[in-house]
Amino acid sequence: MKIKAAVTHANAEPFQIETVDLEEPKAGEILVKIAACGICHTDEAAQHEQVPTPLPAVLGHEGAGIVEKVGEGVTEFKKGDRVGFSFAFCGHCDNCHTAHVASCEHFNDINFGGVLRDGTSRLSQNGETLSMFFGQSAFAEYAVVDADCAIKVEDDSIDLGIVAPLGCGIQTGAGTVLNFLKPEFGTSIVVFGCGTVGMSAIMAARIAGCSKIIGVGGNEKSLKLALEIGATHVINRKQCDDIVGEIKRITGGGANYSIDTSGVPDFVRKGLHCLAPMGVEVVVGITPPMEIDMFGELMAEGKTISGVIEGAAVPKVFIPKMLEYYRQGRFPVDKLVKYYSFADINQAFADSHNGTALKAVVRMDEGWEK
Ligand SMILES: [Zn+2]
Numbered sequence: 001m002k003i004k005a006a007v008t009h010a011n012a013e014p015f016q017i018e019t020v021d022l023e024e025p026k027a028g029e030i031l032v033k034i035a036a037c038g039i040c041h042t043d044e045a046a047q048h049e050q051v052p053t054p055l056p057a058v059l060g061h062e063g064a065g066i067v068e069k070v071g072e073g074v075t076e077f078k079k080g081d082r083v084g085f086s087f088a089f090c091g092h093c094d095n096c097h098t099a100h101v102a103s104c105e106h107f108n109d110i111n112f113g114g115v116l117r118d119g120t121s122r123l124s125q126n127g128e129t130l131s132m133f134f135g136q137s138a139f140a141e142y143a144v145v146d147a148d149c150a151i152k153v154e155d156d157s158i159d160l161g162i163v164a165p166l167g168c169g170i171q172t173g174a175g176t177v178l179n180f181l182k183p184e185f186g187t188s189i190v191v192f193g194c195g196t197v198g199m200s201a202i203m204a205a206r207i208a209g210c211s212k213i214i215g216v217g218g219n220e221k222s223l224k225l226a227l228e229i230g231a232t233h234v235i236n237r238k239q240c241d242d243i244v245g246e247i248k249r250i251t252g253g254g255a256n257y258s259i260d261t262s263g264v265p266d267f268v269r270k271g272l273h274c275l276a277p278m279g280v281e282v283v284v285g286i287t288p289p290m291e292i293d294m295f296g297e298l299m300a301e302g303k304t305i306s307g308v309i310e311g312a313a314v315p316k317v318f319i320p321k322m323l324e325y326y327r328q329g330r331f332p333v334d335k336l337v338k339y340y341s342f343a344d345i346n347q348a349f350a351d352s353h354n355g356t357a358l359k360a361v362v363r364m365d366e367g368w369e370k
């Protein structure tokens with residue numbers, strides 16, 4: 001079928017909304033009319049060829065919409081179901097079998113390789129294959145997605161514009177706390193970087209019952225919001241000369257956990273130094289190579305440093321949980337979101353890049369207010 005999609009033709013070029021061809025869903029796949037798609041930094045990385053997705057491509061990996069058609073063998077969904085999407089995984093490697101789908105052994109091939117699980121793309125333009133992204137390519141009117149990567153939204157009152165961004169960045173922040181760290185109540189946690197991922201970690205730390213939740217960031221407006229959604233303390237990195245000392249003062253000797261969402265080596269290091277003995281740091285930001293003194297900075301105080309992908313989530317289990325907390329007002333993700341019409345996708349990226357929008361979401365559906 002002919003659909004409109006935002007095509008990325010070459011490195012660093014703006015998105016062009018053009019007509020492309022989308023094939024029918026194959027066995028195990030569903031065709032979805034897209035309502036909204038969040039913008040994540042990985043889209044920008046792909047637009048600038050910093051990930052191995054061959055261009056031209058249709059990006060977008062935080063889609064949500066309404067099922068239009070199901071492929072052979074799909075029993076979980078029917079036409080009219082409201083769904084969100086998350087990352088793709090193979091479903092048959094050891095990590096998938098043990099419910100560590102975010103660490104699927106084929107994660108990079110399927111999510112960044114331009115194809116779906118069967119090694120082919122459903123998208124083309126004038127006979128030329130277009131790369132798919134994260135098994136969905138949701139910057140489009142329609143997408144073909146593996147049914148395993150779609151999550152049914154049971155509550156009709158929840159806006160699909162809220163469901164969309166849960167598929168990647170928000171899941172990464174919240175899942176790192178709730179699926180990976182699982183902090184005991186009364187513990188302390190520091191979050192470096194108050195973007196979408198950091199804010200989601202802060203909201204999750206409040207759900208987990210952390211007693212001290214410290215947000216470290218450089219934008220006063222974001223720090224104010226961090227306090228509103230769950231942080232007990234914030235530190236403006238531009239106004240504090242001794243961030244580690246300040247964290248130790250607040251926590252009475254050091255934090256139990258820290259999460260780096262910034263990808264800045266200096267903050268990754270501070271995230272280790274601000275911990276109490278036995279503390280755990282998780283790095284979720286894309287960080288360039290850096291050196292760590294294994295004895296002095298890690299071993300001597302029994303500290304741990306880990307990397308976590310996609311919040312160690314099983315999206316079909318975790319996304320409904322986030323939606324339930326959202327419904328109860330305990331996971332106020334709507335406070336992060338700014339909507340743009342699909343036609344304004346380049347503006348949404350610009351605002352996302354310069355921090356005007358914390359979480360930009362483009363909408364393909366009708367009937368919402370700008
Ligand atoms: Zn797998």
Ligand SMILES: [Zn+2]
Pocket residue numbers: 040041042043061168169
């Ligand atoms: Zn993402």
